[in-house]
Amino acid sequence: MLNIFSSDKELLAQLEQVLGFTPKRVAFYKLALMHRSRPEEATDSNERLEFLGDAFLGAIIAEYLFKKYPYEDEGYLTELRSKIVRRETMNNVALRMGLNKLVVYNTNDRSLSRSHIFGNALEALIGAVYLDRGLEVTRKFIINQLVRPYVDLDTMESTDTNFKNQLLSWAQKNNHTLSFDTLDEKIENTRKLFTVGITVNGEMIASGTGYNKKDAGQVAAKNALEKLGPIGER
Amino acid sequence: MLNIFSSDKELLAQLEQVLGFTPKRVAFYKLALMHRSRPEEATDSNERLEFLGDAFLGAIIAEYLFKKYPYEDEGYLTELRSKIVRRETMNNVALRMGLNKLVVYNTNDRSLSRSHIFGNALEALIGAVYLDRGLEVTRKFIINQLVRPYVDLDTMESTDTNFKNQLLSWAQKNNHTLSFDTLDEKIENTRKLFTVGITVNGEMIASGTGYNKKDAGQVAAKNALEKLGPIGER
Structure with a gap:
């Protein structure tokens, strides 16, 4: 991996704060934070990790809702899940987590900071957590660092759909x-x-x-x- | 659970053959095989388990493709995954696994056997495996019992999209x-x-x-x- 971040030590400290645990293989996380508009020197981007992370986000949220709402039908669960995992929600969560300060992207392209690249990087980060630490840690990361602090389920349940x-x-x-x-x-x-x-x-x-x-x-x-x-x- | 199956012992033997392992909590699997057109006596159906199973099917296939195709981009992975998990593929796999002999549904309603209820039951079965045995066993079940025997990835890669x-x-x-x-x-x-x-x-x-x-x-x-x-x- 390239040393795009000012120092690995600094990145590690920032990652620990966002993740709630110490990452083992930092290379995965560096890649997760690399938008395809990255500096010329970088050779890879976070899109494959985003694909993986998006899939596990969907599964873990499905399990969470399945267990939290034992008497709601699948239609209810499907709708609530889609509200949580949709682009706008994830991008908002990513901004509140401060991922905009960690994602490496072309800051000259002003349209990027108004798009969903931070939410996408959050999904890529989930992919990195899964590869680095497995399902249990990924579930804890999603529930404790994303859902509980930043997703208001009660409001989501009642808004729009009623x-x-x-x-x-x-x-x-x-x-x-x-x-x-x-x-x-x-x-x-x-x-x-x-x-x-x-x-x-x-x-x-x-x-x-x-x-x-x-x-x-x-x-x-x-x-x-x-x-x-x-x-x-x- | 109701004793709708002729005997638990018989069901267990059939399940073992389909799953490739011995289930622990049979009640989950019975529910997974219960279509909502079930007999009057039954009180619940497999739709919530289908929601859960569908989510983990998507995640496990995502991980499988992510690792199998390290040089393909996320667009390629997304497309290949959607071909594997789509209704027609899953229903076809379910029929070839013989799930139509295990699913409990209203056989008087002839439209049902031509719909995707067996593929849906397969997804519910994946949900049951996950609840009963966790991610590792679910992954093995999906890859070894579904994908390897019944999904022709080479054909999928080349057909339609070219x-x-x-x-x-x-x-x-x-x-x-x-x-x-x-x-x-x-x-x-x-x-x-x-x-x-x-x-x-x-x-x-x-x-x-x-x-x-x-x-x-x-x-x-x-x-x-x-x-x-x-x-x-x-």
């Missing part, structure tokens, strides 16, 4: 009469399938289907919100 | 004059970006961009093939 609440508060604010009505119940592949319609001031504006009334109502509310346009215009 | 070859052989068969031309080279985010155009009998039919000429040519060929329509119509 389309029904969003719609109700819009109706209340604008003095609209809103109603949710079950339009249809049928058996599909041995399961009951419900269709719920949403009426605003007597006019049906959207409907949705689901395996229970709650889900069907959520889908209908989501469709209604899409039809009504962005919150600002409502 | 759009350029597909296009060339189409042109040859139909006596068309085909040429690939570099239309543009520019610097974007410190990297060179190439645009390649494809001309058939003197008429440009498609173009594509990429960070090298080879990739740009592939993208252009893919676009050209999409424009030309399915192979049968060409």
Whole structure:
């Protein structure tokens, strides 16, 4: 590896702070912090490690949610996981961890610091931790250094997805009469399938289907919100 | 767990054959084999385990490819992985493993046996193996019992993606004059970006961009093939 960092000792100290443990094979971590816009002298970038880290991030978050929410169905778990692992969340976490001070990239290219390169470097760092220390340490790193300090699960659970609440508060604010009505119940592949319609001031504006009334109502509310346009215009 | 299987002993013998090891906590595996169209008496289904198993399948295949192909870039690894883990591949593997004889589902619903429920059950089984025996055993199960016997990586590497070859052989068969031309080279985010155009009998039919000429040519060929329509119509 090239000695791009001012000194290995300094890097090691910074890494320890970010990781919460002492890395063994520092070369993996140096590579994880190397954006492809790196200085000319460098020959490799963190993209392969990002591929590996992204995969283990997904698996470890899946396990974490699977165990934390024993009574939620797979749809709920899938949605919550995608909120945690998505680019915006990971980039935000990376910035709060201070990874922008560690990633080696072309600082002359101003568009880079506004892109997701820090979140991508965080995924690459997860790949480095996995190769260096295995699954257990990687899980601890993700849960203790990323999720617990920087990911607000309670807010994630409630935001965005509660389309029904969003719609109700819009109706209340604008003095609209809103109603949710079950339009249809049928058996599909041995399961009951419900269709719920949403009426605003007597006019049906959207409907949705689901395996229970709650889900069907959520889908209908989501469709209604899409039809009504962005919150600002409502 | 309910005793839906004729006997636990029989199930255990069948599981051992599929898994390549002796399961410890059989309840996990029973649940993994329980489709939601299960008999009335059953109360739970394999969907949560499928969520977990799918995540670890993705991670373990990522690690396998990362180590098997040390010189391929992340785009290559991502594409190869998606071919392995996609529904059709997994369902095919599950059928060849004989999981259709083990999955508990509503056999009166004929549409089910033509859907991907066996591939989904295989993912759930991976989740069960992970919960029962941890990462190492899960990795061995996936690589030794699924990938090595049933996934032809060499064929996967070459098929579908070689759009350029597909296009060339189409042109040859139909006596068309085909040429690939570099239309543009520019610097974007410190990297060179190439645009390649494809001309058939003197008429440009498609173009594509990429960070090298080879990739740009592939993208252009893919676009050209999409424009030309399915192979049968060409």
